[in-house]
Amino acid sequence: MEISKVSVFCGARLGNSDKFREDAYTLGETLANENVELIYGGGGLGLMGAVANGALDAGGDVTGIIPTVLVDKEMAHPRVKNMKIVDTMSIRKDMLIDEADAIIILPGGAGTMEEFFQVFVGGQIGHAQKPIALVNTDGYYDSLFDLFESFIENDFLERRFLDLIIKLDSIENVLDELKQFRPVAGRSREDIENGHHD
Template identity: 40%
Template sequence: MKSIAVFCGSSMGNDNTIITEAYALGKTLAQQNITLVYGAAKIGIMGTVANGSLENNGKVIGIIPGFLKTKEIVSEDLTELIVTNNMHDRKVIMYEKSDGFIIIPGGFGTMDEFFEITTWGQLGLHTKPIGVLNTSGYYNALMAQCKTMVDKGFLKQENLDAVVVDETIDGLLEKMNNFVPLPAPKWLDVSKL
């Protein structure tokens, strides 16, 4: 992978392990010559990941909707800054600029990005790897909920298995590099209904 989009929070949270791991992720991407694509903020976990990459000579592409672009929020040290019209366009461009996706801790916005990109994969709109960095067990409950969706028949196990999860950066990147995409989805033949 030449570029990875990282979806994460614009808040810092209160877990020092998550903060440390966010910086380490940015650093690791830089060391592996993987361009970081992210939400362009200099604050919160987003800013921490970007700093990890930038401070280790990494390339960083920030993508932000115009209404969020203020000097207080946007990092001014980015390799490239792209300003979009809205949040949806931001996600589309992040998708277009990336060979894979990593989800690290965040709030509603991060969940929105995670579920949209996994849904696009489920629908066969992309075959890029999606990884969840489960630092400090942050996503244990989310993964349990996804398992409940499978158990109750609302999600296929193969679609859940298409999301790779690991507690370590190196382990996650290895799983993503070895990712085998799902076959193209087979839809109902409406002529037989």
């Protein structure tokens, strides 16, 4: 599939590993070098700032989408020219998802997970299914996949939906992986009634 715009969800903090920041910066560079527009949450701090810096330093196109409350707290990236200021976090999240051809998830916290789960659940019900690459830097998301196994074991998730997620240990070849994404059939009433409760 053709990918010209990618939304990156990641932490507004740097985390405690230099590898997190290095991956974020390199991802921004990679997107710019491949002429793929970076769409992200508009922040200038943490991994968000790092991915934007990587793209900007390499001359890439960057669009930030940020709510007014964070602009007021001076968290917007000062170098991002194409900054869309919105009223709420919810509107921001919807725009980040809607405007991208694909999604890349880097390490982050609760906000990153909220964004990820909205895309993941949308894919399960067959709404706007988009490729999701989840970058598992240094095993950061291993516990998330353990949680998915618990969902499956307890019949709240069908295993086939894990095919919606491209799990990567590094950002190498991330765009190639996204381009090879194949849609998964969305959930039906029959799936649920026949014991596939997710």
